[in-house]
Amino acid sequence: MMCTKKSKITGIEKPRGIVQKAGTKNVVLVGRMLCFGSKKSQIQMFESVAILVVFFFFIAFGTTIWYGAQKASFAQDLERTLESNALAIALRASHAPELDCSLLGVQRQECIDITKAAQFANITLQEQARLSYFELFGFSTIVLHQLYPENLSVLLYNNQLSNATDIHATFLPILVEDPNKNTFSFGMLEVHTYAMP
């Protein structure tokens, strides 16, 4: 707001509000107050806008921090999900009816029949069988290791993902039965699961 105006009589720029005739003190004060008031309102307006700007800046800053924290939380959740998935696949493999040890309908827990394992490994080489077992085992590699007394490894299922972003390895101790020799050996089931990108 302009605080001066051009006088019509003298043509001189005078502060707004000052009366030509001998003004009273009050008129002068009013004039100055008017000038001062326009600057004051401008300052107040600027303050309000500045407060809002700072407020939204803090909001944006807080949102960025919260977004970063959520991202870390999601990454942790994803990791937990992948681990849970890997364990589920490993447990399905260790309890698969295709591989279990049984005698007259009674199943032995945590046991794999080596003769069944060998035949299962041959069957999963077929494309149709691999597609059928994809629902159960997904992208994973399942290997049966006989550790003691003899060393032997059987690749039960292999469906690797070439561009996997993560690989989880799960190891389960297992008994390995040989019905030909009627013996049990110590073994381990190694399951590698691949996370999709």
Added chain:
Amino acid sequence: MKKLPSKTVRGFWSRKAFEVQFHWIFIMIAGAIILTFFITVVTKYQSVSEERFSLVLSKQLETILSGASIAKQTTQHIQLPLPLKTSCTETCACSFSTGTKVTQLKGTSLFSPSVLAGKELIYTTHDWNIPFRAGVFVYLTDDQQQYALVYDPGDSASTALLTKITQQLPQELSVKNISITLLSSIVLQQENKKIHLIFLNTLPDAFALRNAQENSGVIITVITAAGGVQFYARNTVQESNNVQIAQVPIASTWTSDAELVGAIFSDTQRSYACNLRQAYARAQWIVQVQNKRLDALQSRCSTTKIKETLAEFEKTMKVLSQEIGTQGEAPAVLTLRALQHDLAQENQQLAKANCPTIY
């Protein structure tokens, strides 16, 4: 003091008044913007939160079902914060959904009503033996489902079936045994409850059919001792220019205890048939493993006959994996029953001769 010029005074006070008004308008606009911003953030967060909750719940259920499918004969209760829906498409792609999240059932045979909306979910498992162990069936229900086993006391087959089923069902289930003669005296309509009427070797009477027609919470299933199952569905029936809603039976079969229990928990023929198809598809590979394993067994025992039985078994499994729920089901099931009997006998012979057994 001299009086101030009125024009100046008016000018001064009008500007001040205008400034005050503008100040308040500015405050209101800024306040509205801030409020809108926060409301948008809260609404967005609420929808994301709900979706995340559905996702977490479905993941937990998937883990529980995976664990259940390898457990032996267990029954557990879990809290159910959101309704759970199970369904199978025409191509037998079965899934369950919680909230907005749909999860495919991966290799798990899950028998349950279509909608579970109770506060507590009850799941139980049963080994599927045909006669060798070919999988584990998982059954779901909730505290809103009630089961009534309706039997004919004058029919020995009906009472034998009742005894068999009562032994298979978990004790946590809300199950009542009702004689068919007393059925009409029972109140079938209960708020928020679903009632499964399982007729054992007897047909549903007019009372049951009328209740099922009027109340969608009443579900009728007929199980025969000969191995038949009939799921009654509410369908529209055209009768001489009249369209009526009637209970239409859709037939299926059962051959083992696990399937019998599955028929009780399922409320539609499609979900029952699809789960069995999936189970038989997997059983086909199990039989193939069993058959090829016989060659690897260094046995002095002759395995020719049992290999032929297993070869027939494998073919029947393949047929059943495609024909369950169709007209080709019944003859394949008859063949399966005969093969099961033969296989059981041959396995016993191997055991008696001290040879490695099939199962």
